[in-house]
Every structure is written in C-alpha cells, then in structure tokens.
Amino acid sequence: MTSLLEQPGYDEEKLQMVAEQLLCREDQAGLLLSLMGQPQQYCYPSIFIYGHQASGKSHVMHVMLKELELPHAIISCVECVSSSLLFELVLFSFFGSEASSLLPRSPSLSDFVRIYRQQCLQAPATQTRYIVMEKAELLRDADANLLPALLRLQELDNVSVILLSEISWDKFRPNTGCFEPLLLHFPDYSKGDLHQILSQDSHPKYSDDFYSSYINILLGVFYTVCRDLRELRHLVRHTHTHTVKETDTHKLWRNIEPHLKKAMQTVYLREVSSVQWEQMQQMEEKEAGALRGLSAHTHVELPYYSKFLLVAAYLASYNPARTDRRFFLKHHGKIKKTNFLKKNEKTSNHLLGPKPFPLDRLLAIFYSVVDSRVAPTASIFSQISSLVTLQLLTQVSHDDQLDAPKYKCAVSLDFICAISRTVNFEIVKYLYDFL
Secondary structure, X not given: OHHHXXXXXXXXXXXXXXXXXXXXXXXXXXXXXXXXXXXXXXXXXXXXXXXXXXXXXXXXXXXXXXXXXXXXEEEEOOOOOOHHHHHXXXXXXXHOHHHHOOOOOOOOHHHHHHHHHHHHHHOOOOOOEEEEEEOHHHHHHOOOOHHHHHHOHHHOOOEEEEEEEOOOHHHHOOOOOOOOOEEEEOOOOOHHHHHHHHHHHOOOOOXXXXXXXXXXXXXXXXXXXXOOHHHHHHHHHHXXXXXXXOOOHHHHHXXXXXXXXXXXXXXXXXXXXXXXXXXXXXXXXXXXXOOOOOOHHXXXXXXXXXXXXXXXXXXXXXXXXXXXXXXXXXXXXXXXHHHHOOOOOOOOHHXXXXXXXXXXXXXXXXXXXXXXXXXXXXXXXXXXXXXXXXOOEEEOOOOOOOOOOEEEEOOOHHHHHHHHHHOOOOHHHHOXXXX
C-alpha cells in the first residue's frame, strides 16, 4: 500500500509505482525506505537483509533503486569470481569506464580505496550511493579484509552497502570482527501471499475465479514441501490444461493430477525445463502412454560418463560381487546362474534393496561397460561427487575413510532403464535378477 511507502524527498507517483510492484512486501519495503531516508541524506553504513530463497530480497531492492532513480551498483557475488572484478564493477557503475580503467592488472584493496577516494573528490555524491551485494554469503570465502572494508566504506563517501543473503548474520559474521550492519529479515511468503502473487499471472483463456481455484489446488499440494515462489510459478505455468471447461472441476483434477505427481518428484531440482516439459507431454500423447509410469527423473540430463557411472553403480548395488566375472570378463566361459547361486540366496536383490560397494569395484564395472577407453582422470572422480550431491548415489562410509569409500545407488529400476537407453546400453542383460 502507498501509505507504507510515504517518505519525504521522493515523488509520490514513483512511490505508488514501487508499491504496485512489491506485492505482499509492502511492510519490508516501507521499513527499508525509512532506513534509507531522503536521497541526499546519509543512510545507515551497511544493511544486512536475510531470508530464504525467493523471499523477495533482490526484487525489492531492484524495484526500489530503479523506480526511485537512486545511484546504485548491483553486484552478484556468484559472477564476481575475484575481488578485482568487484572493484571494477563498483567504479564503473558510479564513475564510468574511465575510473575502472585506472585499476592496475591485479588491484589490491588499497588500490580500490585510493581510486574510489579520488573519484569522490572529483565527483562528490549529491545522493546516497548504494552497493547491493547479492548472494553475499560467498564473501566469506573472499579475502579476510574485503568484507570489513566494504562495511566501513561510508568513511570515504556517502555510500551504503546492502548485503543480501540466505543465511543469518550469526553464521555470516567473520572471525576477524567488523562493523556490525543493521539486520533486516524477510520472512517466507505465507500461503495467502503466494496465492495472491500467483493469481496475478492469470491465463487469458480462463476467468480470474477459475484460475484462482486452480492456484488454490496447486498450493494445497505443494505448499507443505515447497514455498519457493519461482518454483511454484514454474509449476503453475506448465501443469494447467487447456482442454477442460471451467465448470468441470473433477475433470480438471484428473487431468492435472499426474502432472502434479511428476512435479512433486522434481521440485527444487528443476531437472525439467519448460521446453522439455512440453515435449514430454507431447511424447506421452503420441506414444499412447509408453513412458507412463516413469517418473520425471527419467528425463534428467547428465554428462555422458556420469550416465555410465550411474549404470555401473546400479549394477554394483544389485549384482552380487561374485557375478562380476560372469558379466564383465570376456573369457569367462559358460556359467549358469545355478552354479553361483548360494543356498540362502532365494530372495531377489531388488526386493532386498541396494547394497554398498567400494569405489574400486564401481570403477572396474565402469571401465567394462563404457564403450571407449577412458583414463582415470580427476574429472571422473568429480562426477562421482556430483552424483552424490544430486542424491543419485549415497555415500555410506565416513568422510574420513579416504582409502576405501563405499557408496549405494539410490535410483529406481525405471530410472536406470531410462538412463541406460540414452547411452544405448541394455542394462537388463547385466542384472543378476533377470537372468
């Protein structure tokens, strides 16, 4: 509401435009605007804004700085891989390319401070300059003196540093100590807030009431597991159907229920893009349900060798170790299944679940099933770590056991069959349970 954004020194029409774009974040925007004060006044030296992902932190700052026409520099700490790039972007945003070109090839913090002070003397600030640091938690890995210097930058000029982070200041605070910023928390959107925001993106073919009911159904399914506005907006756009009449709510639920089940398995992973989602739906219609029953995880895109590593991990988890010679050794002779079936092994390995396997066995099977010769480079080992990060593999040994780590494969049979088809590998022929 406009009343929450009343502040002397700003145009009322601009404040109205800001309020219209900050739906369900009027309270936070009003508090932030009161801290910023009038454009020519000194703002608080540093403000630390924290909250979960997609809670409106960056959106509020972008809208306020742009619509109120305040001098600012928005820096992404993900893109700034070095301090020199950070210094260059700040100087370029405030003083132009000539100022940023004054930096040496590998500038230090003292070089940046010296050039910044010189530019401030030549062009003193008539309004408060704002430096917004997105993903600011990455600054903890930067030089130890960088963050304390940024928080005290107002000693050189009328500038305020605003840090946007997903973690609290207690976990962010450096051990060396620094100037304490002013803390401002952005809470998660409530269910009513999400419903109000998502309802703004109404579909032109449906009435507002019908689209609002559809949003209510989707939030009833996903709100307990996902409150990320971007994820929910992605789901809303790609799960509705165009073939249902507005009055037929039962048919609407039947049509979107399978899509919601698939989306529940891929929420937050974003393994299915918008184009892939539409292609997947068209393929299901053409093939008359040939892919029905496979989860949306079957369409995950992995590097070529990562797929073979996952196939090898599945074989190592569900095949007894003594059968590796039968499956992967060329001159093994004819060995029947009954020859190496133990008396107590009467239950299917798939019913018992995946078993742990050592790293050397995984690599041995991998080099046997992959078509081309692959050198044991660091890239192969990094891809194993990536599979663990994606929770496709599970490390069952302790982190301190570097000599013999053990893993488990955490994917289903349908999943691995779909992955093996993408690399033209018939995994069923190598599974002990299907001999």
